[in-house]
Amino acid sequence: MFHRILTAVLFCSLLSGTAWAEPVERRITVAGEGRIEAAPDMATITLGVTHEAKEARDAMQATSEAVAKVLERLAAMGIAPRDLQTRQLSLNPLWSDSSVSDRDRRRITGFVASNTVIVRVRDLAALGGVLDAVIEDGANDFNGLRFGLQDPAPLMDEARQRAVSDAMDRAKLLAGAAGVTLGPVLSIDEHGGGSVAPMAEMAMRMSAAGAPVAAGELTITANVAMVFAIAE
Structure with missing residues (x-):
């Protein structure tokens, strides 16, 4: 009876040791930003x-x-x-x-x-x-x-593409600096859903008739967070 109990304990210990020895998945997490300047309409x-x-x-x-x-x-x-x-x-x-x-x-x-x-x-x-x-x-x-902007969707999509490209470039840079090989994308999350904001300073101009107005430019911004695996 004692022999069976001892065998069971040793078997459980071996299983636990195996679980503890499992390697932790290595990852690289980066943030990317895409910006586009456009004239308002x-x-x-x-x-x-x-x-x-x-x-x-x-x-x-x-x-x-x-x-x-x-x-x-x-x-x-x-x-x-x-x-x-x-x-x-x-x-x-x-x-x-x-x-x-x-x-x-x-x-x-x-x-x-x-x-x-x-x-x-x-x-x-x-x-x-x-x-x-x-x-x-x-x-x-x-x-x-x-x-x-009357239709900001196309510019917003372009800003998102730039944000993803920016995140990928950062991940490649970090992987190269660390001496590891970048693996596949594990997740992509957009932060904030994109935004359109006026520039801090706008050049004054006179319209064809009437009061002077400052048209300037708008900045369309997109932000993403990406997680990459580190290849073995």
Whole structure:
């Protein structure tokens, strides 16, 4: 009986030793980045109209009439309905000022109405003229101008290809420096899903007519992480 138990223990020990002796798979993990600079072909403007009046109805009416005029002008300049969207419509009271010595309660002295519209301009040559036109027709709030691409997918795919090539070059460099042979790809992960960002500095230029605009360039970026086996 003792002999059988001893044999079983020795057999298990041999199995455990075999498991411990299994070689750990050797890998190289690298990150790659792909960048592409491209000129924008679209601009998104956030603009609005704000009016004050003693009566809420008058403030809202003045704002609505001005926005209607702006939208009519934009349509006449070729801006499609799908490129126009109301972002925010608000009506708020205006309160009287009060001081520490003033015992009277604050009261409503008037109302302010605002209407914010997002406009996509797909013809950048007309951008300056669009800005001048909307200001002339009553837009008195300007909340930003953002450049973009109408179809960023092809450039994003190219940035991803560059990111993979960059990662592969890094892996080959590391393998060569370490004196090992690079094996097959074990995994590829994209980080962030790609992004489009404006350049830090954009050269100013004057459009064909109207306000000066800075078109500059956009940077399309893709990032990947790749794992390679080390060949035996």
